[in-house]
Structure formats: structure tokens, C-alpha cells
Amino acid sequence: MTCHSALKSLLGGATLALALAAPAVAQETIKIGAVLSATGPASFLGDPEEKTLKLYVDRINAAGGVGGRKIQLVTYDDGGDANKAKTFAQRLVEEDKIVAMVGGSTTGTTMAMIPVFEDAEVPFISLAGAIEIVEPVRKFVFKTPHTDKMACEKIFDDLKKRSLAKIGLVSGTGGFGASMRKQCLAVAAKYGVEIVADETYGPKDTDVTPQLTKIKGTAGVQAVVNADFGQGPAIVTRNYRQLGITLPFYQSHGVASKQFIDLAGEAANGVRLPASALLVADKLPDSDPQKKTVVGYKTTFEEVAKQPVSTFGGHAYDGLMMVVDAVKRANSTEPKKLRDAIEATKGLMGTAGAITMTPTDHMGLDLTAFRMLEIKNGDWTLAN
Amino acid sequence: MAELLQFIFSGLTVGAVYALVALGFTIIYNASDVVNFAQGEFVMLGGMATVFLAAAGLPLPLAAIAAVVVTVAVGLGLYLFAIKPARGASAVTLIIITIGASIALRGAAQIVFDKQFHRLPSFSGDDPIHILGATILPQSLWVIGGAGVILAALWWFFRVTLTGKAVLATAANRLAASLVGIDTRFVVGLSFALSAAIGAIAGILVAPITLTSYEVGTMLALKGFAAAMLGGMGNPIGAVAGGLLIGLLEAFGAGYLSSTYKDAFAFVVILLVLFVMPGGLFGARSVERV
Numbered sequence: 001m002t003c004h005s006a007l008k009s010l011l012g013g014a015t016l017a018l019a020l021a022a023p024a025v026a027q028e029t030i031k032i033g034a035v036l037s038a039t040g041p042a043s044f045l046g047d048p049e050e051k052t053l054k055l056y057v058d059r060i061n062a063a064g065g066v067g068g069r070k071i072q073l074v075t076y077d078d079g080g081d082a083n084k085a086k087t088f089a090q091r092l093v094e095e096d097k098i099v100a101m102v103g104g105s106t107t108g109t110t111m112a113m114i115p116v117f118e119d120a121e122v123p124f125i126s127l128a129g130a131i132e133i134v135e136p137v138r139k140f141v142f143k144t145p146h147t148d149k150m151a152c153e154k155i156f157d158d159l160k161k162r163s164l165a166k167i168g169l170v171s172g173t174g175g176f177g178a179s180m181r182k183q184c185l186a187v188a189a190k191y192g193v194e195i196v197a198d199e200t201y202g203p204k205d206t207d208v209t210p211q212l213t214k215i216k217g218t219a220g221v222q223a224v225v226n227a228d229f230g231q232g233p234a235i236v237t238r239n240y241r242q243l244g245i246t247l248p249f250y251q252s253h254g255v256a257s258k259q260f261i262d263l264a265g266e267a268a269n270g271v272r273l274p275a276s277a278l279l280v281a282d283k284l285p286d287s288d289p290q291k292k293t294v295v296g297y298k299t300t301f302e303e304v305a306k307q308p309v310s311t312f313g314g315h316a317y318d319g320l321m322m323v324v325d326a327v328k329r330a331n332s333t334e335p336k337k338l339r340d341a342i343e344a345t346k347g348l349m350g351t352a353g354a355i356t357m358t359p360t361d362h363m364g365l366d367l368t369a370f371r372m373l374e375i376k377n378g379d380w381t382l383a384n
Numbered sequence: 385m386a387e388l389l390q391f392i393f394s395g396l397t398v399g400a401v402y403a404l405v406a407l408g409f410t411i412i413y414n415a416s417d418v419v420n421f422a423q424g425e426f427v428m429l430g431g432m433a434t435v436f437l438a439a440a441g442l443p444l445p446l447a448a449i450a451a452v453v454v455t456v457a458v459g460l461g462l463y464l465f466a467i468k469p470a471r472g473a474s475a476v477t478l479i480i481i482t483i484g485a486s487i488a489l490r491g492a493a494q495i496v497f498d499k500q501f502h503r504l505p506s507f508s509g510d511d512p513i514h515i516l517g518a519t520i521l522p523q524s525l526w527v528i529g530g531a532g533v534i535l536a537a538l539w540w541f542f543r544v545t546l547t548g549k550a551v552l553a554t555a556a557n558r559l560a561a562s563l564v565g566i567d568t569r570f571v572v573g574l575s576f577a578l579s580a581a582i583g584a585i586a587g588i589l590v591a592p593i594t595l596t597s598y599e600v601g602t603m604l605a606l607k608g609f610a611a612a613m614l615g616g617m618g619n620p621i622g623a624v625a626g627g628l629l630i631g632l633l634e635a636f637g638a639g640y641l642s643s644t645y646k647d648a649f650a651f652v653v654i655l656l657v658l659f660v661m662p663g664g665l666f667g668a669r670s671v672e673r674v
Contacts (some may be wrong), residue, residue, distance in 0.1 A: 043499060173644070199643045204603040206594030209394040210639035231501040231595050238593075242512045242519055243390070263503050263595055266510060350475055 029072040030065075030099060030333050032057075032323060033092035034316075035113065036127075037105035040080035044257070046105040048313030049127055050075060051305045053102065056320055059300075066327050069160045074098060078109055087115040099333045100326075100342075102319035105127055105312075107175065114141055125313070125319040125325075130179055130354035134362040140339055142362045144318040144352060145311070146249045146276070147369055148180035148227075149187060151252045154274035154370045155225055156184075156191035158383070164222040164248065168215035169196035170236060172206065172228030175267040176254055177203075180227035196220055203232060209239045214247050223247050229254025234263035241267035248272065253370075257310045261378050272383055274370045276311045279380045314351030321350060385463045386517030391635040397524040397593065399631020400531040401427075404586035405608025406615065406623035407534070408579035414555035414618050415575035418478045422462060422486040424605030425493075426583025429455045431596035432493055434588050435502040444505070452584045458489070459580025463573050486601065493598040504591040523592045534582055535624055542620075551575060555618070608648075614654045616664030625665060630654070 034053055037046035057073045065071060074096045076088035085104065092098045093116060100123045104110035107130040114133075117124035117140050124141050126133050131147040159167065171181035181200070188195055197218040199211035215221060224247055226236050233255045241248055249271050251260075256275040261268045277284060281294040297317050298309045305313075325348050326341035327333060345357040345364060353369020374383040408423045433451035440446055466481050473481075507526050512519035541548040553561040554571040562568045587596065594600070611630050615622025630650050637649035657665060 041499075084654065131627055199638075201638075201643060202601075202647060205646075206590075206600075207394055207398050207635075209393055211643045213390045213394075214639055214643075217387055231597070231603045234501070234503075234595060241510075243520055244514075244519060259500060265503065 029070050030097060031072045031074060031095060032320070033089075033098035033101045034073060034075045034090045034103035035078050035085050035092070035101070036075060036103050036111065036316075037080040037109060038077040040077075040078075042080040042106045043304065044259075044310075045127070046077070046080075047310045048301075048305070048307070048310050049103070049105060049316035050077075052301060052313040052316040053320055054302050055301065055307075056317060060324065066324050067331070071324075071335075075103075080106060080109070082108045082112035086112040086116060089113040093117070093120040093122055098122065099335050100323045101125065101339055102127070102323060104154065107133065107179075110143075114138065117141065120335075121339075122335045123323075123342055125322055125342070127315040127319060129176065131183065137360055137362050142322070142342055142364075144315045144322070144350065144355075144363075146253060146274075146352060146365055147183075147363065148176065148252070149183040150365070150367060150370060151179045151180065151254075151274050152184040152187050152227075153191070154367055154372060155250045155252075155272075157186065157248075157367065158272065158274075158372050159193060159223055159248075160191055162223075162248070162335065166190060166194050166196045166220045166222045168199070168218060168221045168224045168247075169195050170197075170199045170201065170211055170215065170226050172203055172230075172232045173200050174203040174228065174230070174232075177228035177232070180252055180254075184225065184227060201232065201236070203230070205232070206235060207239065208232075208236050209243060212236070212239050212243055212245065216243060221247060224249065225250045225256075227252055231263060234260055234268075237264040237271060238267045253311065256373075257312075258308045261375060268375045269377065271375045273375075275373050275380070276314060276352050276369070277371050278309060278311050278314045280371065280373060280382050281309075283380075283382060285368055290349060290351075290353065294351050297351050311351070318350030318352055318355065322348060322355065329353060387639065389516055390517035391639045392632065393518055393520040394526065394639075395632035395635030396628060397520075397527055397631070398634060399611075399628035400528045401586055401590050401594075401604065401627070402607045402611045402630050403531050403624040403627025404534065404582055405604050406611035406627045407538070407620055408583045408586075409608055409612040410618055410620050410623045411538075411575050412579045413550075413612075415551055416572045418467060418482065419475075419609070419617075420462075420579065421479065421482045421584055421605055421609070422489060422601075423579060423608060424454050424601030424603070425486050425489040426459060426580045426601075427587035427590075427604050428493060428596065428598060428601035429458060429489070430584025430587030431504070431591035431600070432497050432502070432587075432598065433584075434591065435504055435596060436497055436505070444507075448588045452581055453589060455580045455587075456577045459576045459583075460573060462580075463576040465517065467576070468569070477544070486605070490576075490598055490601065497598060499598060501570060501597045502591075503595050504588070506592040510560075521593065523589075525575035527586075527589045527593070530585060531624070535620070538620060547574070558668045592660070608652065610654050614657055614664055616666040619664070619666045622664055622666030629665075 036050050038050045057071045061070045078085035100126045104126040107128040110126040110128040126143040133143050145296040197215045201208045251273040253275045266333040277290045278294045281298045284291045302310050326338050329342035343357050348355045353365045356366040357362040372383040373380045412420045433454050434447045437447035506523045508522040531559040550566045554568045611626035612623050615626030633650045
């Protein structure tokens with residue numbers, strides 16, 4: 001390369017950089033941030049979420065963007081570390097100057113990022129589960145997934161329909177299991193459910209037969225509920241069948257992935273769980289208002305990502321669509337106007353259900369969005 | 385009665401795994417004074433390598449043998465490239481090296497395999513065997529039986545073969561052993577290979593019951609180490625007794641007391657034993673050192 005051409009390319013690069021930094025261009029794109037746990041222990045959440053966001057931002061842009069404006073997605077990987085998440089959140093607000101945030105794969109990273117977005121007054125749509133994210137309601141914080149409390153309610157509702165009242169509860173001592181156990185104990189009375197046995201196991205335990213034997217021996221137990229996610233429930237399910245317990249067995253939406261069925265094997269048959277309609281997309285009746293949305297997402301994701309759809313990527317889809325919907329209605333990308341528009345979201349069909357936000361409800365889902373599934377022959381089916 | 389039997393079955397299955405990990409600790413400790421905290425990773429490697437080789441199309445028995453070979457190679461590599469160059473370093477330094485190796489192996493497994501949990505098919509089906517109202521999985525019998533066979537084989541190796549006796553001699557006094565013509569470096573290398581093989585076999589036997597992933601080794605190393613301490617570090621019989629005892633303690637603790645304090649219960653008993661008998665249950669009969 002000659003000296004002249006080097007100088008020329010250098011100049012060219014500088015012009016390009018200037019052009020990118022120019023406010024005229026920046027105003028035309030809609031800058032959305034995402035801090036996700038794409039690697040690390042929560043990667044089974046963050047990985048499909050990241051893939052979903054990139055996939056749909058590309059598609060929206062290819063189709064001409066939102067109201068003629070392209071979306072620019074800025075993603076960071078926190079590896080499941082809450083401190084990193086907070087640093088990235090600050091960067092999104094101060095340097096990247098995003099107008100809205102979709103992300104936060106876990107409850108831990110979400111809670112760490114909340115103060116940043118509240119201070120900066122930028123709308124934050126979290127993809128994590130725990131109810132504490134939206135209760136009490138914070139002005140700029142929203143979330144897309146169902147909560148652990150709703151899972152308990154859906155299960156208890158199903159128990160009531162089957163006239164079962166006395167249950168044995170077995171829960172993991174990790175974050176999700178412990179939180180869900182608390183929620184289940186709190187709402188049991190409302191559904192007339194009595195928890196007659198309450199056992200726990202550690203996140204790395206490989207054998208839960210003693211706890212299950214104890215529940216089996218408790219007088220009056222009519223059903224068993226397992227509150228946990230990850231590999232624990234697979235082991236509990238296998239132990240359950242080993243002990244030959246024939247009572248109805250419930251799991252939470254924390255096992256709503258194909259991996260659970262693979263790990264638990266034959267033992268998974270007969271397990272009931274509340275989950276998003278996404279898992280049974282093909283089996284929904286055509287009259288179901290959610291069918292079009294969930295089948296569309298499932299087909300697109302599986303085609304591009306070459307992996308089975310999980311409800312977690314669906315949460316990211318819902319979050320992105322909420323922002324897109326809000327930009328259209330507000331006809332603006334000013335963060336405060338976006339917030340107001342998100343809070344006014346009405347009947348937006350997502351993979352988790354129809355979303356209707358109010359100033360007192362920043363999740364916007366009710367129990368009808370949850371489906372009761374039963375595992376039959378190694379696949380999800382709609383119960384009842 | 386059925387409950388008691390169920391707790392015993394549960395305790396023996398889990399305990400047999402702890403016992404095998406503890407045996408691995410013991411063999412390396414005897415030959416080299418190194419407490420090898422990468423022992424849990426041998427168990428992980430055995431299970432994970434079998435899962436992935438089987439998925440690649442190898443029949444299960446072949447995949448299992450290949451996995452043991454791979455793990456033995458890793459064990460030898462650990463000795464040749466990490467422990468041997470640090471010859472003469474203090475015990476603490478050597479322990480830190482093995483902890484580093486365990487972290488490195490976990491990281492490598494994450495990249496070579498993946499971060500998901502996996503399950504091997506059970507060797508003889510999933511139908512539980514009913515005994516007096518309690519149930520036990522055929523795979524549990526494989527685990528308990530496997531531990532028994534390995535213990536017997538070790539006994540034969542140490543008592544009958546010349547190489548085994550060389551290991552015992554090195555354990556008793558390395559200097560004296562090398563003076564009578566025993567290649568102590570070979571003996572130490574052999575003990576790493578042996579420990580790796582035992583760990584890998586444990587990992588394969590137990591993977592159908594407990595599932596396996598890149599990080600299952602951590603907890604097993606902790607429990608196996610506790611078992612080795614309880615039985616008396618360096619004593620193979622003690623290692624097995626310690627492992628089974630901890631397994632049973634956990635099962636009874638979770639069943640009769642509270643599942644919340646299951647882990648704490650086992651560790652409290654270990655602490656008590658070590659306070660009363662600092663050498664562990666079988667410590668008095670362990671090798672004396674000068």
C-alpha cells in the first residue's frame with residue numbers, strides 16, 4: 001500500500017466514523033439495548049433470548065423498520081453476573097444512549113439494573129421471572145414472563161378442578177425454588193389447598209428419594225408439587241417413579257423445555273405443568289387467539305436457530321414487540337413518551353399471552369395466558 | 385420398615401459414589417502426599433466422555449472403555465505436566481495446583497462438551513426392583529456392585545502383585561523405597577492413572593441415575609474428600625466406610641430429621657468424629673510417616 005492510498009483510506013475511515021456519530025443519522029435509528037446472560041450458568045435463558053432479538057431486529061429492518069426507521073440493537077453479555085450487568089446498563093444509558101432496554105435474563109441481574117434505568121428514566125422490559133421485579137410497581141420497569149406466584153395459582157386451580165386438596169410440596173433451595181415455595185405457601189389458602197408435607201433439596205443433590213419417601217408416608221397426601229428449575233426436577237421425577245408413587249405430580253414452568261423430557265425420560269410421562277402456549281403451538285385449536293403468534297415465532301426461531309423453541313426466547317420476542325408497538329403508538333422514540341406508551345399497551349398478543357398493562361400492573365398477563373400441559377409419550381399436550 | 389429400607393438403599397447408592405471418589409483421593413495421597421482436588425473432574429470426565437462418545441455412534445460398552453482411557457490420559461497428563469515439575473513444593477502448593485487443574489478441566493469440558501445436563505441410558509432398564517415395600521433401581525446395584533468389585537481388585541493389586549507392593553512401599557517411605565530399587569516416579573504416575581480410572585468408572589456407573597454435566601465434579605470432590613477424612617485419609621477401607629457412612633447419614637438425616645439441613649447434618653457428624661478421633665475412624669491403622 002502506498003503512502004497516498006493509506007492516507008486516503010484513513011481519511012475515508014474518519015469520514016465514516018464522523019458520519020456514524022452525526023446526530024442526523026443517530027436520530028433515524030431506534031436504539032434498543034439488551035444486557036443478557038448469553039453465557040454462564042443462565043445461558044439456557046440468555047442464549048435463545050439473544051438469538052431471538054437479533055433475528056427479529058434483522059427481520060424488522062429488512063421489512064423497512066418501524067415507521068421507516070431502522071432498529072439498532074446494542075447487546076452485552078453479563079455471563080449471569082449481576083455486577084457486570086449493572087456496569088453494562090450504565091454504559092447503555094450513558095454512552096450508547098438507548099431509548100429502551102429489553103433484557104435482564106435472571107432476577108438477580110434485573111434487580112441490579114433497575115436503579116440505573118429508574119434514575120436515567122429509560123423504559124426497562126425485563127425477561128426474568130420473580131414477582132419482586134414488578135411488585136411494587138416501578139415507573140420505568142416492566143416484565144414479560146409469568147411469575148412463580150402465577151404458576152402456583154395455576155397448579156392450585158387445576159388441583160381444585162380435580163378435587164384434590166392436600167398436597168406434598170418438594171422444592172429446591174436455589175433462588176427460583178425458594179421463591180416459588182414461598183409464593184405457593186402464601187396462596188395455598190386462597191385455593192383451599194393444604195400443604196401437608198414441605199420438603200426441600202439442594203441445587204446439586206443427586207438423590208431425593210428420602211424426601212419423597214417421607215412425603216409418600218405422610219397421611220392424606222393427594223398430589224405432589226415440585227417447585228424448581230434446571231436438572232433438579234428431572235431427578236425428582238425419576239425418583240418419584242422409582243418409588244412407585246402414583247399420585248398426580250406437578251412441576252412448574254421452570255421445566256418447560258425439551259431438555260427436561262430428555263433428562264427425565266419415561267418418568268416424565270404424566271407430569272403436569274403450567275406453561276406458555278408456545279410449547280404446544282401446533283396443538284392449539286385454530287380458534288385460539290394466540291395460535292398465529294406462537295406458531296409464527298416457533299417456526300421462525302426453529303428455522304433460523306436450528307434448536308427447539310423454548311419459552312425463554314419467547315419472552316425476548318414479547319419484550320421487543322412491546323417496544324415496537326409503543327414506538328408506533330407514541331410516534332416518537334423519546335424514552336418518557338415510550339414509557340407512557342408501554343404502560344398503555346392493550347391486548348398485544350405475545351408468546352406468553354395477551355398483554356394489557358396498567359399503571360398498577362407492569363406485567364399485564366393473567367392466568368388465561370398460562371396453559372396446563374401434561375407430558376404424554378415424551379411430548380407436551382394440552383391437559384383437559 | 386419399608387421407609388427404613390428405602391433410606392438404606394438411597395444412602396448406599398449415593399454412598400458408594402462418595403466411596404469411589406474417596407478411594408481416588410486415598411490412592412494418590414498415599415503414593416505422593418498430594419490431596420488431588422481434581423478427583424471430582426475424573427468422575428465428570430468419565431460420565432461426559434461416555435455420553436458424547438455414545439452420541440457419536442459408539443456402542444455403550446466401547447464408549448465407556450474409551451472414556452476411561454481418555455480420563456486416564458488426563459490423569460497422567462495432570463501428573464506429568466503439573467505435579468511432577470513442582471516436585472519438592474509444599475503440600476499446600478500441590479493442593480493449589482490440583483485445584484487449578486480442576487478449574488481448568490471444568491472449563492475445558494465446557495468447551496469440548498457443552499453446558500447442558502446429560503443422561504446415559506440405564507445399563508439394565510429403569511424398572512425398580514421391589515424389596516419388602518422399598519424399591520431400588522437396577523442401576524443402583526451396578527453402582528454398589530461396581531464399588532465392591534473395584535475395592536476387591538484394589539485389595540488383590542496391593543496385597544498380591546509386586547507393583548502393588550511397590551506402591552505400598554512408596555506410601556510407607558519414599559526414600560527407602562527408592563533405595564531398594566523401586567521407581568517411585570513410576571509409582572506416583574501409576575497412582576494418578578489408577579485414581580483417574582476409578583473416578584471415570586464411578587462417573588459412568590452413576591450417570592444414568594444422577595445425570596452428568598461439566599460441573600458435577602465439584603460437589604462429588606467435596607463429599608469424597610469428607611468421606612476420605614472421615615475414614616482416615618490414606619486408608620482405602622476407611623475411604624469406603626467413610627463414603628457409605630456419609631451417604632447413609634444424608635439419607636437418614638433427610639428422611640428422619642429435616643431435608644433442609646441434610647448437608648449440614650453429615651458435615652457436623654464428620655466434624656465430631658474428627659474432634660474425637662483426629663485421624664478419622666480408621667486413622668490409627670493408617671500408614672505412619674517419618
